[in-house]
Amino acid sequence: MRRVLLVSLLLISSLAHAELPETDWLELMPKSDQKALELMPEIDHSSPEAMGTFTEKGGMKQSKGLPAVMYSTKTVPAMNGKQIRLGGYPVPLESDAKGNSTLFFLVPYPGACIHVPPPPPNQLVLVRYPRGVKLDDIYTPLWVSGTLKIEKVSNDLADAAYALDAGKVKAVEEGDL
Template identity: 85%
Template sequence: MRRLLLMTLLLLSGLAHAELPETDWLELMPNSDQKALEAMPEISHDTPEANGTFNGKGGLKQEKGLPAVMYSAKTVSAMNGKQIRLGGYPVPLETDGKGRSTLFFLVPYPGACIHVPPPPPNQLVLVRYPKGLKLDDIYTPLWVSGTLKVEQVSNDLADAAYALDASKVRVVVDTDL
C-alpha cells in the first residue's frame, strides 16, 4: 500500500510540473482569416526596411495597400482567459534594472520585427513577464506559458490583438523538437 501511495505521489508530482500542450498560432485566428491568408497572393518584400534602411518610426507597423487580412485584429473569443503555451520569437519592448525583458511582443516567426509586412495584429501577442528574461538574441525561440487575453494593444512599434500574462518563459531546447 505504501509503495502504491509513493508511486501515485510521484506521478502527481510529475503532472504538476508538466507543461501545457502547445497552442498553434492559427488557433488565434478566426477561420475566415485563415482562409483569406491561404488565398492571398505573394507580397513584395522590396522595401527600404527589407534592405536594412529604417527611416520611419516602428518596424512592425503595417503599410497601406496590403490585403485586408494582413490588418486583421479579429480574435477567437474562446481563447480569452485560456491557459496556453505558445512558441515564438521575442521583440523586446521594456527591460528591468537588470536588463531582463519584462514586456515584449511574441511573434510566430523569426525576423518579424525587421521584415515587412509584419504579421497581422491577431498574430502578435504582447507578453507581460514581471520576472523578466535575459534575452541575448531575438532569433532564439521561446516557450511562453500563461493566461491569454483578448486585448487590443497599440504602440509605436506594432498593434496586437492579444496579451499574455506569462507565468513561465523559457528558451526552446533541442529536446522540445
C-alpha cells in the first residue's frame, strides 16, 4: 500500500511539472480568417498601404487599404479561459523598477509591430506577467504559459484580440525545437 501511494505521488508530481502542449497561433484564428489569409496576396512593404502611420506617441498603426483579415478581431470562443503554452516574440510595453518586462505583446514572428503592418489583432496576445521577465533581445523567442482570455486591447502600437495572464515565461531553448 505504501509503495502504491509513493508511486502515485511521484506520478502526480511529474504531471504537475509537465509542460502544456504547444498552442499553434492558427488556433487563435477562426477558420474563415485562416482561409482569407491563405488567399491574401503577398504584402509589399514598400507599397503605400503597407506603410502604416505613426501615432502621436510614436507607435505604428496599420493604415487602411489592406485586406479585412489584417484587421480581424474575430476570436475562437473555445480558447477563452484555456490554459495554453504559446511560443512567440516579445514586444515590450511596460517594465518594473528593475527593468523587467511586466506587460508585452507576444507576436508570432520576430519584428512584428516594428515593421508594418503588424499581425491581425487575433494574432497578437497581450501578456501580463507581474513577476517580470528580463528581455535582453526582442528577437529571442519565448514560451509563455498561462490562462488565455478573449479581451480586446488597443494601444498606440497595435491592437490585440487576446490577453494572457502568464504564470510562466521562459526563453525557448535549442532542445525545445
